[in-house]
Amino acid sequence: MKAAVGDRIVTASGVVGGAVRDGVVTECPHEDGSPPYRVRWSDTGEETLVYPGADTYVDTDAGPAGTAGGAEGARQGRALTWDVRITVVESGGSTTAEAMVMNGPPESLRAVGHARRAPGDPEVPLIGDEIAAGRALRRLADRLLTVAEGDVSAAVGHKAHLHR
CATH class of the missing domain: 2.30.30 (SH3 type barrels.)
Known part of the structure; x- marks a missing residue:
């Protein structure tokens, strides 16, 4: 080096x-x-x-x-920073989280995750936040891989499949 x-x-x-x-x-x-x-x-x-x-x-x-x-x-390397913003809203035992890529391709990529507290469970908002955010992030990852799969298909000229 x-x-x-x-x-x-x-x-x-x-x-x-x-x-x-x-x-x-x-x-x-x-x-x-x-x-x-x-x-x-x-x-x-x-x-x-x-x-x-x-x-x-x-x-x-x-x-x-x-x-x-x-x-x-x-042989040059690259370093990128993509920020993901997670917005969490809780109301009446139900929590919704939206995860969105803020700066980086593909722009405006977003996903939503939900969590619902069972009526007999104690009210612990952090748990609902974690579950909803985790589900939103998992869906965001799946959407990002779908976009990448389309980009690979376009680059190679035939249908590509990414392992998940």
Whole structure:
């Protein structure tokens, strides 16, 4: 891995559900661009010394002009952030959640999930929220896979099927 000052560095979390972090290389002490790098993280603004592992890539296109190219520049990674908004409404023992992709293709992708409390169960709103949101997210995932299946079919010129 090679980097230069100004390149963007992206690191996946080492734990399930952890955040993907990105930052800018502010210092590269080796002239050949080899690690370690000093990186200013976009989420906290702090600078740390980074020894990148297999879960890290350098986006040289984001860096200074002329740094991309060669064998290292031929394989670029990507990092995207899609936000999902979940709106939960509860009324009379029934909970409805709407999950919607806010920024990212496909735009306006949404799904709804419902939960209903049994008459004899204690009233614990958080449980209804969790069930309705989980069902909305599951349906949103299914819709996203359906859209992707259509995109794959269009790209390959015949009906495609994604395993779910």
